[in-house]
Amino acid sequence: xxxxxxxxxxxxxxxxxxxxxxxxxxxxxxxxxxxxxxxxxxxxxxxxxxxxxxxxxxxxxxxxxxxxxxxxxxxxxxxxxxxxxxxxxxxxxxxxxxxxxxxxxxxxxxxxxxxxxxxxxxxxxxxxxxxxxxxxxxxxxxxxxxxxxxxxxxxxxxxxxxxxxxxxxxxxxxxxxxxxxxxxxxxxxxxxxxxxxxxxxxxxxxxxxxxxxxxxxxxxxxxxxxxxxxxxxxxxxxxxxxxxxxxxxxxxxxxxxxxxxxxxxxxxxxxxxxxxxxxxxxxxxxxxxxxxxxxxxxxxxxxxxxxxxxxxxxxxxxxxxxxxxxxxxxxxxxxxxxxxxxxxxxxxxxxxxxxxxxxxxxxxxxxxxxxxxxxxxxxxxxxxxxxxxxxxxxxxxxxxxxxxxxxxxxxxxxxxxxxxxxxxxxxxxxxxxxxxxxxxxxxxxxxxxxxxxxxxxxxxxxxxxxxxxxxxxxxxxxxxxxxxxxxxxxxxxxxxxxxxxxxx
Amino acid sequence: xxxxxxxxxxxxxxxxxxxxxxxxxxxxxxxxxxxxxxxxxxxxxxxxxxxxxxxxxxxxxxxxxxxxxxxxxxxxxxxxxxxxxxxxxxxxxxxxxxxxxxxxxxxxxxxxxxxxxxxxxxxxxxxxxxxxxxxxxxxxxxxxxxxxxxxxxxxxxxxxxxxxxxxxxxxxxxxxxxxxxxxxxxxxxxxxxxxxxxxxxxxxxxxxxxxxxxxxxxxxxxxxxxxxxxxxxxxxxxxxxxxxxxxxxxxxxxxxxxxxxxxxxxxxxxxxxxxxxxxxxxxxxxxxxxxxxxxxxxxxxxxxxxxxxxxxxxxx
Numbered sequence: 013x014x015x016x017x018x019x020x021x022x023x024x025x026x027x028x029x030x031x032x033x034x035x036x037x038x039x040x041x042x043x044x045x046x047x048x049x050x051x052x053x054x055x056x057x058x059x060x061x062x063x064x065x066x067x068x069x070x071x072x073x074x075x076x077x078x079x080x081x082x083x084x085x086x087x088x089x090x091x092x093x094x095x096x097x098x099x100x101x102x103x104x105x106x107x108x109x110x111x112x113x114x115x116x117x118x119x120x121x122x123x124x125x126x127x128x129x130x131x132x133x134x135x136x137x138x139x140x141x142x143x144x145x146x147x148x149x150x151x152x153x154x155x156x157x158x159x160x161x162x163x164x165x166x167x168x169x170x171x172x173x174x175x176x177x178x179x180x181x182x183x184x185x186x187x188x189x190x191x192x193x194x195x196x197x198x199x200x201x202x203x204x205x206x207x208x209x210x211x212x213x214x215x216x217x218x219x220x221x222x223x224x225x226x227x228x229x230x231x232x233x234x235x236x237x238x239x240x241x242x243x244x245x246x247x248x249x250x251x252x253x254x255x256x257x258x259x260x261x262x263x264x265x266x267x268x269x270x271x272x273x274x275x276x277x278x279x280x281x282x283x284x285x286x287x288x289x290x291x292x293x294x295x296x297x298x299x300x301x302x303x304x305x306x307x308x309x310x311x312x313x314x315x316x317x318x319x320x321x322x323x324x325x326x327x328x329x330x331x332x333x334x335x336x337x338x339x340x341x342x343x344x345x346x347x348x349x350x351x352x353x354x355x356x357x358x359x360x361x362x363x364x365x366x367x368x369x370x371x372x373x374x375x376x377x378x379x380x381x382x383x384x385x386x387x388x389x390x391x392x393x394x395x396x397x398x399x400x401x402x403x404x405x406x407x408x409x410x411x412x413x414x415x416x417x418x419x420x421x422x423x424x425x426x427x428x429x430x431x432x433x434x435x436x437x438x439x440x441x442x443x444x445x446x447x448x449x450x451x452x453x454x455x456x457x458x459x460x461x462x463x464x465x466x467x468x469x470x471x472x473x474x475x476x477x478x479x480x481x482x483x484x485x486x487x488x489x490x491x492x493x494x495x496x497x498x499x500x501x502x503x504x505x506x507x508x509x510x511x512x513x514x515x516x
Numbered sequence: 517x518x519x520x521x522x523x524x525x526x527x528x529x530x531x532x533x534x535x536x537x538x539x540x541x542x543x544x545x546x547x548x549x550x551x552x553x554x555x556x557x558x559x560x561x562x563x564x565x566x567x568x569x570x571x572x573x574x575x576x577x578x579x580x581x582x583x584x585x586x587x588x589x590x591x592x593x594x595x596x597x598x599x600x601x602x603x604x605x606x607x608x609x610x611x612x613x614x615x616x617x618x619x620x621x622x623x624x625x626x627x628x629x630x631x632x633x634x635x636x637x638x639x640x641x642x643x644x645x646x647x648x649x650x651x652x653x654x655x656x657x658x659x660x661x662x663x664x665x666x667x668x669x670x671x672x673x674x675x676x677x678x679x680x681x682x683x684x685x686x687x688x689x690x691x692x693x694x695x696x697x698x699x700x701x702x703x704x705x706x707x708x709x710x711x712x713x714x715x716x717x718x719x720x721x722x723x724x725x726x727x728x729x730x731x732x733x734x735x736x737x738x739x740x741x742x743x744x745x746x747x748x749x750x751x752x753x754x755x756x757x758x759x760x761x762x763x764x765x766x767x768x769x770x771x772x773x774x775x776x777x778x779x780x781x782x783x784x785x786x787x788x789x790x791x792x793x794x795x796x797x798x799x800x801x802x803x804x805x806x807x808x809x810x811x812x813x814x815x816x817x818x819x820x821x822x823x824x825x826x827x828x829x830x831x832x
Contacts, residue, residue: 338720338721339723342721356713357716358716359712359779361777369705371720371721373705377702
């Protein structure tokens with residue numbers, strides 16, 4: 013392969029075992045000066061493990077890491093950082109009660125005598141943010157920032173040390189299109205300065221936007237490497253899942269039902285959602301898109317009664333209903349998948365079985381006592397139905413990969429026999445294989461008459477899965493397009509409220 | 517071998533703590549060199565009953581994701597209120613017990629409502645409650661403990677049925693009952709779920725707040741019962757008699773595997789936890805170790821058990 017720069021970082025025959033479980037097998041990786049390297053693979057393929065070894069977070073079971081040709085023995089991520097390798101983790105690790113600036117400059121605070129120079133610190137932080145190309149008030153407390161802004165602070169924190177190798181784990185998972193583009197601009201800029209960038213990603217867009225070379229791992233082994241200009245989406249995806257893979261999305265409904273399952277008339281939530289009219293036909297999938305922060309989150313949560321509508325009418329099966337709490341929503345056979353699976357969707361410390369069972373105690377019990385046999389069967393059914401990969405139903409759910417965790421969330425809600433399914437970012441941060449299975453599942457459910465509303469910031473998913481698409485802008489529905497006719501351009505126009513695409 | 521390992525790995529039964537209990541008993545018997553009879557051990561268990569009952573309440577609150585620092589003063593209050601109403605008169609047992617338990621119910625309700633509806637930290641709410649209760653009974657007694665416990669009631673802590681002390685029978689009966697509630701009923705399961713993740717519990721359409729409140733109420737009622745047992749044991753009113761129990765209930769629960777993160781812990785673990793605490797105390801008394809030495813040993817045991825539990829959780 014052709015390489016222009018000199019090699020900075022090299023991992024040779026790296027392996028990693030956890031007990032008898034081998035998660036990484038004899039993988040070698042090189043990273044050149046000013047190069048953008050993409051690391052693709054399903055969840056559990058060993059991407060994060062590999063990057064943790066490279067950056068010092070894990071010690072390899074065998075193999076060596078070299079930097080500038082010299083062998084390195086990192087024993088902590090601090091060693092990696094000192095050597096010029098910074099890792100932007102997917103799990104955010106910011107201090108909520110500190111300002112954005114303090115977080116960015118953590119460990120590198122400028123001093124005035126013995127004390128931290130707050131003014132200079134925030135000036136420097138603002139400088140770093142400016143370099144990356146985002147505007148965030150450096151004095152704002154992190155707890156008041158949106159997920160996207162936090163992600164950017166996290167990136168700024170890594171960049172503040174001016175590393176020679178910058179590693180990103182799913183950098184765009186909480187960014188919208190415009191923010192992602194800005195990030196890609198930044199990555200291209202620092203590559204020109206000679207910084208090497210490694211991006212772990214599921215998203216093909218990320219890979220092609222800012223990387224020169226892509227490496228695919230599968231089941232802890234190296235399977236494929238190519239220059240991005242010599243390959244394409246389908247090839248990479250097929251290497252990741254290990255089979256050919258053309259159309260990701262199952263077919264849509266031929267015709268929408270005339271029966272309206274759920275109707276919202278002039279729904280408002282404070283000043284965040286304004287006069288939203290929405291019709292959900294029975295057995296249909298409605299997609300709700302738009303740029304981040306246009307009221308989608310508030311609308312999704314209002315539908316489930318978490319923060320109820322402040323005005324407007326909600327009709328279920330033509331009857332007026334008031335959904336003012338999740339208790340009401342569940343009574344009305346509504347199910348809700350939160351966009352924050354870990355904080356709101358799962359009981360991470362508890363077993364997979366308990367999680368799967370947690371919404372179907374009633375039918376597996378007698379006089380308030382849970383029946384052991386019935387519940388075990390219920391759990392096993394759930395595992396089989398969604399093909400959840402786990403070693404033992406008693407293992408804590410936090411030990412599973414993101415895709416399998418999300419399947420457990422689906423499994424527990426399906427068991428309530430919902431009639432309306434409100435999905436908020438149903439495939440965020442999960443592997444391709446699980447994504448496909450979830451799309452299939454959604455379609456299967458609609459065939460059984462379940463009506464689905466999907467809130468997603470993934471444009472392709474929005475177009476691929478929806479029968480009808482509503483786009484939100486500043487709390488209002490700025491347009492409605494049928495899924496068949498939708499294109500990225502039309503939706504972008506509506507999202508930016510710059511045109512009158514569709515039938516709106 | 518691997519299969520057994522796998523099975524044990526996800527086993528929820530706290531086997532390790534029972535092994536530790538056996539080890540503690542073995543050390544106890546060895547260091548007293550046979551001068552202790554099995555009935556001596558039962559006697560130790562008898563004195564442990566108030567702690568055992570109060571610790572179950574603490575475990576339930578910890579499982580529900582909270583913490584109750586008002587357990588000890590609630591027990592003290594029950595002692596003073598019961599003794600003063602009863603004043604040695606067996607016919608006044610019922611009103612004395614009823615008034616005490618109603619007060620406990622109120623304490624639990626207020627704790628639970630403050631924590632859930634006003635979103636306050638359990639640590640602060642229950643600490644404040646503890647101080648208020650203490651102030652309350654100082655005011656009530658004017659600093660002088662009055663009254664005594666009727667002989668009929670003293671039976672629950674000093675009586676024996678056959679070879680078993682009544683106190684131990686009561687303790688074990690409540691233990692079995694609550695274990696079944698926690699393990700086998702929908703309510704018990706929801707208690708674990710709510711403790712593990714209150715937000716997810718709320719979004720599951722559970723009445724999460726009421727589940728949490730019920731845990732505080734249960735804890736306060738169990739503290740009340742423990743206060744009654746303790747009163748029956750000492751027989752008189754005595755100011756601040758139960759206050760040490762707050763930290764001892766937390767320690768026993770933690771030794772038994774309960775975690776401050778919520779959703780983790782079990783009464784199967786707390787039971788031996790209480791016994792270990794009590795046997796160690798007895799052992800140190802027999803060996804003539806000073807009060808200061810006892811504190812250091814207890815602290816060390818708690819720290820070691822927390823470390824072991826942490827490690828176990830990390831491995832999974």
